[in-house]
Each structure stands twice: as structure tokens, then as C-alpha cells.
Amino acid sequence: MTTYQRLDRTALFNRLQGCFKGLPEANTFSGGRTEALRKLHAYDPASYGRSRNHINSAVSRLSPYLRHGMISPVEVKDHLGSKFPNEPTRIEEFLRQLAWRDFFEKVLAWHGNGLNEDLEEPKHGVARSHKIPLDVLKGDTGLPCVDGMLGELFEQGYLHNHARLWFSAYLCHFRGVRWQEGAKLFRQYLYDGDIASNSASWQWVESTFASKPYFMNKDNIANFSNGKWCDSCKAKCPFDADYPTLQHRLFAGSTAPLASKTADKDVAIGTTNEAHNTIADEILPQQSSKDLVWVHDAAMSWTDPAIANNPNAAVAFVFDEPMLRTEPWAFHRIAFIADGIDDLYETLPNSTKLILIGATAERLTTVAQKFGATTIHISDHPNPWVIETIEHLRQNFNVTVHPKPALTEYQLEPKRFSRYWEKVAAQVLGYRPKPSKRMHH
Ligand SMILES: Cc1cc2nc3c(=O)[nH]c(=O)nc-3n(C[C@H](O)[C@H](O)[C@H](O)COP(=O)(O)OP(=O)(O)OC[C@H]3O[C@@H](n4cnc5c(N)ncnc54)[C@H](O)[C@@H]3O)c2cc1C
Incomplete structure (x- = not known):
């Protein structure tokens, strides 16, 4: 077993400036x-x-x-x-x-x-806005339940499934925002933020991947939250009606965005045109193996086939800087991954373990060429970014994609x-x- 120096969080924080939101504070999840x-x-x-x-x-x-x-x-x-x-x-x-x-x-x-994109036509005719209203982004809608959920999202990076359903229904149907904006917000803040469960669930709520839109009323929130917010709520509750009334209010033939009243306060989230510099190459150790394993962020286990089958290969994790600049994650997400890298690298017998920052395919290409590596091993995953990176690397290397046991x-x-x-x-x-x-x- 080789010694491994744990990732210095402050150094990581400094090197990834502009790639994350918030401060490196205590984690809800290690x-x-x-x-x-x-x-x-x-x-x-x-x-x-x-x-x-x-x-x-x-x-x-x-x-x-x-x-x-x-x-x-x-x-x-x-x-x-x-x-x-x-x-x-x-x-x-x-x-x-x-x-x-x-x-x-x-x-x-x-x-x-x-x-x-929408997998199916929405099962209603209500138009949607491309922007999340500012009061939602600030967690200051005046509704204790919604603000409570947003507080948990921003500060704890986790929401119970039912709260995710309520919030997504609120954003899409009660505020008239496109599901994609909400999915992006979730990806940025949820520890488990992903594409598959996240986008598909938002589409399920919106009705572009379901036969009808999902929405809730106050009784449902009060019941399944044990009155946590509702018992002392003084707000004018938009959910306080029976389902037929809400159904009519939210969907009956309306084509105007429901968020029109707050449209002037809307802001776009997470986009930036700022130019970015690729961080200078790390000093690379000597490596004799002709194999390199790319540890991507959905394959962080020493039992993962790409890793487990290659104990002599160099292993590399890349923080994809351009991607994080376009869609910065909350710092707690980055810290969670840093924990994961530490835990993995402390356990792996491989002698060369790298943590890189930059555009993934480019950084892997540079490193593999410096090592004279001819084969790159990657764990199979349906994430389009993983698939595109594999295609890119295939231009210069043999790429072995390792399947994982499926449920x-x-x-x-x-x-x-x-x-x-x-x-x-x-x-x-x-x-x-x-x-x-x-x-x-
Ligand atoms: C709008 C919306 C967005 C979501 N975004 C994400 C996301 O980005 N990433 C993510 O992993 N999950 C997402 N989910 C699914 C689900 O809410 C979470 O997986 C679940 O709440 C995680 O908590 P848990 O591990 O305590 O779940 P548990 O209830 O303990 O369930 C165990 C495991 O089963 C799976 N699971 C349970 N419920 C669901 C579900 N409804 N859909 C998919 N898998 C499920 C998860 O892997 C979960 O870890 C989303 C759901 C909604 C409604």
C-alpha cells in the first residue's frame, strides 16, 4: 500500500475559485x-x-x-x-x-x-418561464414550507423525496417555471444531484414523463410533514384548496405563465460567460504501467470494475473545471467528492493516484501521453458527459469500458x-x- 496525502481542502477551495457556490462549511454528509x-x-x-x-x-x-x-x-x-x-x-x-x-x-x-428536453408533450397548456424568481432563489417566498425546503436544500444539500415532489410541483405549477431550471438548482445543491433521477423526476412532476401533472394541496403537506410548517403558518397559502379546485386553478385552459407577477424580479441562475484559465499541469510522478484509469464521479469505489481490475495502473480523478464554471456546485458537493477521493485513494494499492483540474478529456489525454499510457479504463455509465469523454479519448487511446453489475x-x-x-x-x-x-x- 502506498502512502497518500489527504486532499488539502483550503488548497482545493483556492484552486477551484469560481467553480462552486457558498463556503466550505461543515458537511451534512461525509x-x-x-x-x-x-x-x-x-x-x-x-x-x-x-x-x-x-x-x-x-x-x-x-x-x-x-x-x-x-x-x-x-x-x-x-x-x-x-x-x-x-x-x-x-x-x-x-x-x-x-x-x-x-x-x-x-x-x-x-x-x-x-x-x-421534454420527453413527451406536457398534459396541460400552461406556458412556462425560463427564470426562477428571485424570492425562490433567496429562499424567501414568505411560505414557511417552501422556504423551509429551500433552506434544507441550500444548507443541508438533502431533501426527502416528498419534499422534492412538493417543491418541484410548487416551482413548475404554482410559479410557472420550466422544470429544467428547477432540475439545475437541484443538481447544484443536492449531494445526490444527478441527471437521471433528477431530470426524470422533474419531468414526472411536470407531466412530460407522466400521464398527468403531479401537484399537492395543503392537507397533503400538513399530513406528511406532521404539521411542521402548517400548524403555525400565517401566510396566505396557495395550496389551501381541494384537488379539483387546484386542478382548475393551475391548469384549466390557462396559457399565461403563473409567475408573471414576479417576472420583473426574475434572475437567471448559474450561467457565466467568464473566460477561464486552465490550471497549470501538476508535476507528475514516474509511472511504468501502460494503463490509466479514469475515476469519474459516479464510480468512486475500490470495488468498481475499472479500478479493481487494474491495481497497477495510474488512477486519475478530474474536477472538470469548465463544467463547474458553467454550472457551479455548492461547495458541500465538492467537499463530499474530496472525501470520496481521500477514502478511495487511501485504500487503493495503485502507486500513482492523481487529482487533476481542467477539462476532463484534455487533462486525461495530456497525462496519458506523458506516461506513455496506451489504454484508458473507464467504468460504464449512461451520463452523456462520460460517453462523450470516452468518444474523445478513443481518438488517441484504446479505451476499455468496464460494465457494472446491473440491478x-x-x-x-x-x-x-x-x-x-x-x-x-x-x-x-x-x-x-x-x-x-x-x-x-
Ligand atoms: C424532483 C425530484 C428530484 C430528484 N432528484 C434526485 C437526484 O438528483 N438524485 C437522486 O439520487 N435522486 C433524486 N430524486 C429521487 C429521490 O427523491 C431520492 O433518490 C431520495 O429521496 C434519496 O433519499 P434516500 O436515499 O434517503 O432515499 P430512500 O427512500 O432511503 O430510498 C433508497 C434509495 O432508493 C432510490 N430511490 C428512492 N426513491 C426514489 C425515487 N423516487 N426516484 C429515484 N430513486 C429513488 C434512491 O437511490 C435512494 O437512495 C429526486 C426526486 C424528485 C421528486
Whole structure:
């Protein structure tokens, strides 16, 4: 095992100026596979099926680790299956929810960059704004529930699934903002921010990937939050109506953006035309292997096939500076990844472990050429950025793409979860579950 000097957070903070939002403050989540395994082993989904829609329920909070490949859905399934061998119903609902992640990854694999655009026509005729109103960006809408959710998003980088549904319905339907703007905000702040689950879920709420728009009323918020915000709320509540009334108010033939009253206060988020300088090359150590492994941000585990199969290769992680400048992440996301790199590199036997900053394909090309590496190993992932980087690297190198064990095999177009689940449930659970009416995601 080689010694590894942990990433200096202050140095990282200084080198990545302009690539992140906020300050490097205490983390809600510590990154890394070691922490992921600790959380997984401590988790018991006994009450999950009954309570998971309540925002104070015992959900696993494993998504940041799954998102970054620090653990895999297959591992989670196998672990729970062996921990509770004769109690399938104890874990069934949890595994069904885990399958949503797999489903959305298949949606991403199917559509690629197309997932950033409407997958279907919206099932309503309401126009949408391209800008998030300033009061939302400031977390100062005057609605305790919405501001509470935004506070959690900005400061803690995590929201319960039901809160994500409420907030996305609020932004799209009650404020008339395009789902893409909300998805971007989530990507920037959520520890688990990704393309697959995030964009597909926003589209599900908006109705461009579902047969109807999702929205909630006050009773639903009050009930599933245990009155957390509603009990003492003095605001004029836009959600306080029955569903038919809200349905009519939000969608009945209206074509005007609902956010028109605040349009003059709107600001765009996260865009910058600022030029950027590529940071000077790091001093590279000697490396004798002809192989290089690119550790991307969805494959941060020493069990990942690209890494595990190449113990003599140099390994490299790249903070993609141009990408982060275009869409800066909250610093807590960067710190989580730094934790993950430390944890991974401390464990790997490989002698050369690099952390690079710059445009990913270019930096990898430079490093591989300096080493005289001829093959680059990469873990398979449907993220279009990973796919584009692979294509780019193929121009100069042999690229070996290492597949990962998948939770399910499903070759059809992933259109509706219910159809997918009907086909794959037995693969995930090991038996065919009783038919369920619950389609709520
Ligand atoms: C608008 C919106 C945006 C979202 N954006 C993201 C995102 O960027 N990244 C992300 O990982 N998830 C996203 N989700 C899905 C879901 O909210 C989170 O995966 C889940 O809340 C994570 O918390 P947990 O790990 O405690 O989940 P648990 O309830 O403990 O579930 C265990 C695991 O199952 C999977 N899972 C559970 N529910 C869902 C779901 N509805 N959709 C997909 N996978 C699910 C996750 O991998 C999760 O870690 C989004 C949902 C909505 C409604």
C-alpha cells in the first residue's frame, strides 16, 4: 500500500475559485465508500413501507453514495437480502424504491442528452418561464414550507423525496417555471444531484414523463410533514384548496405563465460567460504501467470494475473545471467528492493516484501521453458527459469500458415505471410481488 496525502481542502477551495457556490462549511454528509458502508450496515428498512412518505420517516439517506458509485444498488440489495433472509416483506418496498433509480438510469441510457428536453408533450397548456424568481432563489417566498425546503436544500444539500415532489410541483405549477431550471438548482445543491433521477423526476412532476401533472394541496403537506410548517403558518397559502379546485386553478385552459407577477424580479441562475484559465499541469510522478484509469464521479469505489481490475495502473480523478464554471456546485458537493477521493485513494494499492483540474478529456489525454499510457479504463455509465469523454479519448487511446453489475435487465424502452416493475420485480425481489396500486414515486 502506498502512502497518500489527504486532499488539502483550503488548497482545493483556492484552486477551484469560481467553480462552486457558498463556503466550505461543515458537511451534512461525509463522502466515501467507508461511510457509505457504515450507513448501509446501520440501516433497517423495517418501517420504510409504512412511513416512507412522511418527511421525518426513517429513510436511508444513501442516495449521495449511490449517486457517486461509492456503493451500488446491487450491493444494497444483496446486503439487505442477507441481513433479513427470511423477511422479504421487510425490505420489499425499499427495494421497489431502489428500482426507481435503476429505472431512471435506463431512461437516461435510452434518451441520453434528450432527457434534458421534454420527453413527451406536457398534459396541460400552461406556458412556462425560463427564470426562477428571485424570492425562490433567496429562499424567501414568505411560505414557511417552501422556504423551509429551500433552506434544507441550500444548507443541508438533502431533501426527502416528498419534499422534492412538493417543491418541484410548487416551482413548475404554482410559479410557472420550466422544470429544467428547477432540475439545475437541484443538481447544484443536492449531494445526490444527478441527471437521471433528477431530470426524470422533474419531468414526472411536470407531466412530460407522466400521464398527468403531479401537484399537492395543503392537507397533503400538513399530513406528511406532521404539521411542521402548517400548524403555525400565517401566510396566505396557495395550496389551501381541494384537488379539483387546484386542478382548475393551475391548469384549466390557462396559457399565461403563473409567475408573471414576479417576472420583473426574475434572475437567471448559474450561467457565466467568464473566460477561464486552465490550471497549470501538476508535476507528475514516474509511472511504468501502460494503463490509466479514469475515476469519474459516479464510480468512486475500490470495488468498481475499472479500478479493481487494474491495481497497477495510474488512477486519475478530474474536477472538470469548465463544467463547474458553467454550472457551479455548492461547495458541500465538492467537499463530499474530496472525501470520496481521500477514502478511495487511501485504500487503493495503485502507486500513482492523481487529482487533476481542467477539462476532463484534455487533462486525461495530456497525462496519458506523458506516461506513455496506451489504454484508458473507464467504468460504464449512461451520463452523456462520460460517453462523450470516452468518444474523445478513443481518438488517441484504446479505451476499455468496464460494465457494472446491473440491478435489472430490461431491454424495452423505459416509459412507465409500472410496466418496468411488472417485468423486473422478480429479478430484484427474487419472487413476484402481489399487484400494488401504489404508483406514487
Ligand atoms: C424532483 C425530484 C428530484 C430528484 N432528484 C434526485 C437526484 O438528483 N438524485 C437522486 O439520487 N435522486 C433524486 N430524486 C429521487 C429521490 O427523491 C431520492 O433518490 C431520495 O429521496 C434519496 O433519499 P434516500 O436515499 O434517503 O432515499 P430512500 O427512500 O432511503 O430510498 C433508497 C434509495 O432508493 C432510490 N430511490 C428512492 N426513491 C426514489 C425515487 N423516487 N426516484 C429515484 N430513486 C429513488 C434512491 O437511490 C435512494 O437512495 C429526486 C426526486 C424528485 C421528486
